[in-house]
Amino acid sequence: xxTLQAVxxxxxxxKENCLDCKVRLVSVCxxxxxxxxxxLEAMAxxxxxxxxxxxxxxxHRVDFVYNVTEGVVRLYKLLPDGRRQIVGFALPxxxxxxxxxxxxxxxxxxxxxxxxxRFSRQAFSSLLDGKPHLLRRLHEFATHELSLxxxxxxxxxxxxxxxxxxxxLVGLRNRWARLTGVxxxxxxxxxxxxxxxxxxxxxxxxxxxxxxLAREKAILIVPDGVRLLDPQxxxxxxxx
Numbered sequence: 001x002x003t004l005q006a007v008x009x010x011x012x013x014x015k016e017n018c019l020d021c022k023v024r025l026v027s028v029c030x031x032x033x034x035x036x037x038x039x040l041e042a043m044a045x046x047x048x049x050x051x052x053x054x055x056x057x058x059x060h061r062v063d064f065v066y067n068v069t070e071g072v073v074r075l076y077k078l079l080p081d082g083r084r085q086i087v088g089f090a091l092p093x094x095x096x097x098x099x100x101x102x103x104x105x106x107x108x109x110x111x112x113x114x115x116x117x118r119f120s121r122q123a124f125s126s127l128l129d130g131k132p133h134l135l136r137r138l139h140e141f142a143t144h145e146l147s148l149x150x151x152x153x154x155x156x157x158x159x160x161x162x163x164x165x166x167x168x169l170v171g172l173r174n175r176w177a178r179l180t181g182v183x184x185x186x187x188x189x190x191x192x193x194x195x196x197x198x199x200x201x202x203x204x205x206x207x208x209x210x211x212x213l214a215r216e217k218a219i220l221i222v223p224d225g226v227r228l229l230d231p232q233x234x235x236x237x238x239x240x
Contacts, residue, residue: 017041021117023069026093026178031137039127044117049110055096058107064118065097071114072189076197077106086198089190091175097121111189159240161209164199166237169219169226188225 018037024030032040046069049055055066058078073090087106090096096108096116128134159167173186188195192210196203210226213219218234220227228234 018044021069023067023093023179027067028095028098028134028137029067031134032131036131040119043119043123043127045119047116047118049114049116051110051112053110053114055108055110055114055116056104058105059103061103062097062101062121065095065121065124066108067117067119068092068094068096069115069117072111073108073114074111074190074194075106075108084197086194089172089194089198092179111194161199161201161205162213163237163240164201165195165206165209165213166234168195168199169228170231170234170238173228173231184229184231185222185227186225 018024018029018041019034021027021029029037029040044067047066049071055073056062056064068090069092071092073094073096074086075088075090075096076084076086078084084107089111090108097104169186172188173183176187177183192206193203195201196206199206201209210219210221213234214221218228218230220229
């Protein structure tokens with residue numbers, strides 16, 4: 001057994017109680033009452049992924065769905081010519097595999113260390129059959145994901161690099177706020193190259209734009225991300 005497999009087995013045996021889960025109230029699981037969590041907990045496997053490790057691959061059969069509980073997951077599509085297009089970043093509380101299609105529509109790998117609750121697709125589907133309120137919650141999440149995808153199409157359209165960066169920072173700030181509360185500091189565990197691929201820019205353009213925003217006192221670049229010094233200006237750029 002490999003070291004990573006040993007870690008995963010340990011995680012599965014040291015399963016966290018669903019009631020104590022830090023992301024339950026912002027995840028799909030929030031649809032379940034306390035007395036209903038036992039069925040979900042019984043089928044959950046807490047699974048750890050090392051940085052850059054793959055959770056699943058595009059076009060592979062959907063055997064599992066995942067609830068991210070710690071860390072950030074990079075989501076990307078592989079293009080026919082071998083290039084990748086990052087389509088999003090999953091944060092704690094996000095569910096992966098919600099479409100319940102026969103195969104995954106994108107690849108997913110860990111940006112840093114990631115922990116998930118992994119569920120067998122078959123067992124999770126059976127649970128949905130008896131809990132329509134959980135299914136409604138899934139539909140809400142799927143609708144939200146579609147809205148984010150539409151927003152991303154706008155971002156990749158006729159916007160300047162500055163507007164794209166501002167939109168990315170404001171959007172990520174709002175998503176982190178659901179988990180950690182409102183803060184002027186935006187955590188950026190992903191690389192500059194990841195940000196560039198997501199926004200349809202070059203890494204040089206991303207670096208220049210962030211440096212210019214820092215010189216203009218709109219942001220302060222810190223080791224773990226950026227601090228928004230002038231959030232109003234960034235919000236205006238994002239709304240352009």
